Amino acid sequence: MKTVAGIDLGTQSMKVVIYDYEKKEIIETASCPMELISESDGTREQTTEWFDKGLEVCFGKLSDENKKTIEAIGISGQQHGFVPLGADGKALYNIKLWCDTSTVEECKIITDAAGGEEAVINALGNLMLTGFTAPKILWLKRNKPEAFSKLKYIMLPHDYLNWKLTGDYVMEYGDASGTALFDSKNRKWSEKICNIIDPKLLGLLPKLIEPSAPAGKVNEEAAKAYGIPVGIPVSAGGGDNMMGAVGTGTVVDGFLTMSMGTSGTLYGYSDKPIADPANGLSGFCSSTGGWLPLLCTMNCTVATEFVRNLFQMDIKQLNEEASKSPCGSEGVLVIPFFNGERTPNLPNGRASITGLTSANTNRANITRASFESAVFAMRGGLDAFRKLGFQPKEIRLIGGGSKSPLWRQIAADVMNVPIRVPLLDEAAALGGAIQGLWCLKNQSGKCDISELCKEHIKLDESKSANPIAENVAIYDKAYEEYCKVVKTLSPLYA
Ligand SMILES: Nc1ncnc2c1ncn2[C@@H]1O[C@H](COP(=O)(O)OP(=O)(O)O)[C@@H](O)[C@H]1O
Numbered sequence: 236m237k238t239v240a241g242i243d244l245g246t247q248s249m250k251v252v253i254y255d256y257e258k259k260e261i262i263e264t265a266s267c268p269m270e271l272i273s274e275s276d277g278t279r280e281q282t283t284e285w286f287d288k289g290l291e292v293c294f295g296k297l298s299d300e301n302k303k304t305i306e307a308i309g310i311s312g313q314q315h316g317f318v319p320l321g322a323d324g325k326a327l328y329n330i331k332l333w334c335d336t337s338t339v340e341e342c343k344i345i346t347d348a349a350g351g352e353e354a355v356i357n358a359l360g361n362l363m364l365t366g367f368t369a370p371k372i373l374w375l376k377r378n379k380p381e382a383f384s385k386l387k388y389i390m391l392p393h394d395y396l397n398w399k400l401t402g403d404y405v406m407e408y409g410d411a412s413g414t415a416l417f418d419s420k421n422r423k424w425s426e427k428i429c430n431i432i433d434p435k436l437l438g439l440l441p442k443l444i445e446p447s448a449p450a451g452k453v454n455e456e457a458a459k460a461y462g463i464p465v466g467i468p469v470s471a472g473g474g475d476n477m478m479g480a481v482g483t484g485t486v487v488d489g490f491l492t493m494s495m496g497t498s499g500t501l502y503g504y505s506d507k508p509i510a511d512p513a514n515g516l517s518g519f520c521s522s523t524g525g526w527l528p529l530l531c532t533m534n535c536t537v538a539t540e541f542v543r544n545l546f547q548m549d550i551k552q553l554n555e556e557a558s559k560s561p562c563g564s565e566g567v568l569v570i571p572f573f574n575g576e577r578t579p580n581l582p583n584g585r586a587s588i589t590g591l592t593s594a595n596t597n598r599a600n601i602t603r604a605s606f607e608s609a610v611f612a613m614r615g616g617l618d619a620f621r622k623l624g625f626q627p628k629e630i631r632l633i634g635g636g637s638k639s640p641l642w643r644q645i646a647a648d649v650m651n652v653p654i655r656v657p658l659l660d661e662a663a664a665l666g667g668a669i670q671g672l673w674c675l676k677n678q679s680g681k682c683d684i685s686e687l688c689k690e691h692i693k694l695d696e697s698k699s700a701n702p703i704a705e706n707v708a709i710y711d712k713a714y715e716e717y718c719k720v721v722k723t724l725s726p727l728y729a
């Protein structure tokens with residue numbers, strides 16, 4: 236048996252898959268839930284201890300027999316989170332996550348010092364958003380000066396796991412492009428932005444490596460702790476969206492990937508740097524050598540989970556309840572900014588339920604509206620992709636939400652594009668495994684990632700959903716209404 240392993244550190248859990256690359260099957264998976272520190276000022280944090288425990292629990296659950304066969308590992312992780320380590324390798328503070336909105340002031344300070352939003356876009360290809368890493372670093376400097384003075388390593392969540400396995404301090408272009416310290420167009424750190432935060436910052440940043448290169452090799456300590464072979468390569472890895480692109484085959488132009496997890500994301504591959512930050516498309520790099528324009532909302536399954544908890548339903552009941560309501564939820568709309576929002580940029584945003592009348596106010600309509608709104612929130616990205624010249628023939632859907640047949644149909648109808656679901660679950664972890672395989676194969680000759688994806692990514696046709704004209708028309712109107720409400724509410728939260 237010949238295998239590679241992929242790790243995905245999501246917001247809600249860490250997952251590990253062992254992939255038999257000859258049989259093209261995932262032979263074993265393990266997961267460990269992640270806790271979240273959540274405060275009313277927008278703080279969303281986790282700790283390195285929870286990441287350490289995740290590795291121990293996941294590898295502890297996998298069988299020794301399978302672990303022995305692993306030839307390479309690739310790691311995917313939630314983007315943007317700031318892991319601040321001191322010289323002793325210990326965390327100096329909690330990890331502020333991608334969904335932390337407590338850094339509004341720091342974003343303003345950096346943007347003003349850079350010369351305004353246009354100047355920031357010129358330097359980075361992106362706006363300075365609360366979710367990104369740069370304002371989190373300035374936050375540490377302003378709020379925890381002692382910790383900041385000891386700062387030695389600046390890592391993203393997946394870099395931290397790379398480092399746990401190899402002891403090497405490196406970063407690849409995909410995740411680096413989400414730090415807001417990185418000039419995506421020219422693929423290098425932005426001296427201008429780094430120096431605004433602190434003159435010592437550039438000197439602390441890790442070495443950038445190519446995505447086909449290894450981050451390092453599993454060292455003896457990790458091999459012993461997790462029961463995995465010593466010396467096997469750990470590939471560069473990447474942000475979970477970058478690795479989701481690998482795990483769905485979005486490494487060439489022609490289709491988009493949409494992820495419905497805690498966040499909602501929509502992204503496509505490009506071999507040249509393109510972005511449209513004004514319309515929500517960040518200019519990120521892919522973890523395969525190109526670029527990955529990407530829209531991210533902070534409230535996807537956050538919206539359905541809120542409604543599920545409100546009405547005390549399990550996932551099955553949530554889907555059953557939503558199915559009782561017709562397409563368009565009889566005019567009920569959920570504006571899903573429960574955690575504040577990043578697209579549109581409303582870190583202090585709040586959610587609302589609107590369109591209620593005495594005739595349509597019921598559980599089923601509110602439940603279905605939460606499914607619909609999470610997709611409305613991403614539809615603007617599709618229009619922006621089309622303006623950039625993308626002609627997506629299909630959307631490959633991943634994330635926990637893609638398990639729901641109802642949500643898949645809603646996605647097809649709201650986007651008016653066929654929805655296809657990969658055969659193998661856990662696209663980001665699988666993407667890690669495939670990038671690991673790419674790295675392994677590159678050791679004995681040149682290997683093309685798009686060929687590898689073609690060979691390993693298959694679709695589950697039984698989960699396809701095609702747009703239904705009648706529903707598309709209903710959603711076109713509902714989406715117009717959604718945009719009107721968002722536009723009306725936005726000034727309240729600015
Ligand atoms: N059948 C389903 N219907 C609706 N939502 C689902 C279904 N299955 C899973 N989910 C949602 O998916 C979420 C997990 O998604 P996942 O992509 O694993 O999250 P993350 O990567 O952000 O940790 C769950 O919290 C749940 O809300």
Ligand SMILES: O=P(O)(O)OC[C@H](O)CO
Pocket residue numbers: 245246247312313314315333474475476496497498499531
């Ligand atoms: O936890 P997820 O899977 O929603 O991922 C968070 C993303 O990386 C945000 O860009």
